[in-house]
Amino acid sequence: MATIYEVSKLAGVSLATVSRVMNNNAKVSDKTRTKVLEAMEQLGYRPNSIAQSLASNRTNSVGVLVSELHGGFFGLVMNGIETELRLADKHIIITTGHSDEAQEKSAIDFLIGRKCDALILLVDSVSDEYLIQVSKTIPTVLINRKVDEISDNCISLDNQYGGYLAAKHLLEQGHRDIAYIAGPDWKVDSYDRFVGHKKALAEYNIDLNDSYYFEGDFNENSGYKCFHKINNSGINFTAIACGNDEMASGAMKAARESGYILPKDLSIIGFDNNMFASYLYPELTTIDNSAYQMGKMATDIILKDVYKHKDLNIAKIVNIFEPKLVKRNSVNSI
Amino acid sequence: MATIYEVSKLAGVSLATVSRVMNNNAKVSDKTRTKVLEAMEQLGYRPNSIAQSLASNRTNSVGVLVSELHGGFFGLVMNGIETELRLADKHIIITTGHSDEAQEKSAIDFLIGRKCDALILLVDSVSDEYLIQVSKTIPTVLINRKVDEISDNCISLDNQYGGYLAAKHLLEQGHRDIAYIAGPDWKVDSYDRFVGHKKALAEYNIDLNDSYYFEGDFNENSGYKCFHKINNSGINFTAIACGNDEMASGAMKAARESGYILPKDLSIIGFDNNMFASYLYPELTTIDNSAYQMGKMATDIILKDVYKHKDLNIAKIVNIFEPKLVKRNSVNSI
């Protein structure tokens, strides 16, 4: 592989000049530039990115930590990150944390050790203080998490509004007896979604009775179980709003097994617009979580703050994304 | 950040000695080693991985190219790769090719430019010759693709056996009139699955009539359409075998809309054991494609060949993975 040295020799200029035409960061006469470019072409020169990193103290890589590599949400987020990053000729180093504090910390250490220029984190288990500490060491943006002290670098979904949208849709379709299957109540996103749900009910002068609230754990199976609880509780219900699509899927399964015809006998709405939502039967009406957009935005913040991009196509920074209703066939009007 | 220089000074030894205790690749007396380790500890020294890379001509990173970041298959493969790689303290640089030749090539260039030590590729669009060329430049392992010239570095699923397993299961459950919804026939995996299918039928002395074969494109919608073709073609069928889970999902949807009660009136089997397969209703019986295992194995090959690992926990190399039947509820016995 040709080095900058050989290029400089062939072009008859100094190393510095070659470096200048590469980086385009200082004046070089057109004549010289042409000579250098021709030499590069002729030698098939590619700069050694490692040497560049060492000398410039910049690796052009951003570290990403997600909980899992599979799963619709993370895939979309990463998709958004990778697409945007590669346009800028940067790259992504991936690690997983498995929602475990020790693993998340070790992954962060790993990424810092790799000299990433910045971090994009999707973490549940590590404390706010720890994250604040990390962000003092290295530019960090958080997805799906809000830490007040570094709120400019936090990107999240307006979960409350999403919950509101879902409930409102149900209400507009005439439903009044709506059961709710929530995620774990200690998770803020789960909690917020439910708050939005109640808010929509309130607008219709319904205040949610505790007997309509059921807590799951965001996994399919808990949706399944919760449905049975609902069904056996004796309450009247014509619709179920779920904290996420997985639980919605479980609830649909259970409902069908209990003899309900969907969506005729029962309407169900999910949350997230997971990959598989349109594969369910009936296709699941749900709330889109803008995962791709959030990944893209996290990247844009870094491109702007760390890499000083001034590109026009980097839109205005949005920290809170607005969820959208995705109407499909799982909600019936009555 | 402390450098090796400071460590050497504090420990009262030379740079080389510090390097040796780090890399553990030459004799160092216990006394010296202890001194050095203590100095490192005291300074909180972390080697600069970039400098290491430049000096050693090894980046400890492997480049991965997949078609898409979302989607169950890739997620699992990447999961297998990342897990195995991080155990070895290496990292993964990710790019996407979107099944487009130009993009795949540019991604490969990108990864080579990043000085990855090796490549793991999941590509459809680039030619065999190109891949052979690439593998001369940099150690490369291919997932889901077989190129004879570099077969030791190819990992794939025994698609034929998978197709065989699926059909056999249907046959064992008493089905004899089995329609087949295939993927694009120019894709080898699609073709192989169908060959396996026919083989199983042959064992039951059934030779597949062309009117039972329907070609889709691996997307859900084509499964949907194919079902209607099947249903309108006038053939008798009690089961449908599908080239993948997406098409199975589409077929299920169409069947239900046409009034079939599943699985009572019609059995359906998929292929891949995609994430969402168990979310369908009825839960989809399918063939597991060992995605995670393939990712892991690809990594093991690299760990062994490139990084010279001799770990016992790197199992024997397997180039062709054996698919497994995953029984759920979408197949009825008659």
Added chain:
DNA sequence: CATTAAGATTTAACCGTTCACACTATAATA
């Protein structure tokens, strides 16, 4: 005791860039 071999450590070149600074040539200003 001199010789040799093996073991431990140091020296210094090297990896391929970037970048602060020095320098030269030319144009603009007083």
Added chain:
DNA sequence: TATTATAGTGTGAACGGTTAAATCTTAATG
């Protein structure tokens, strides 16, 4: 004309490690 500014280029020291070769110790051998 002397002075100053500016554009264009070269010099050489980092950056933080690795590693081959040289050197120094120590122990074993005849």
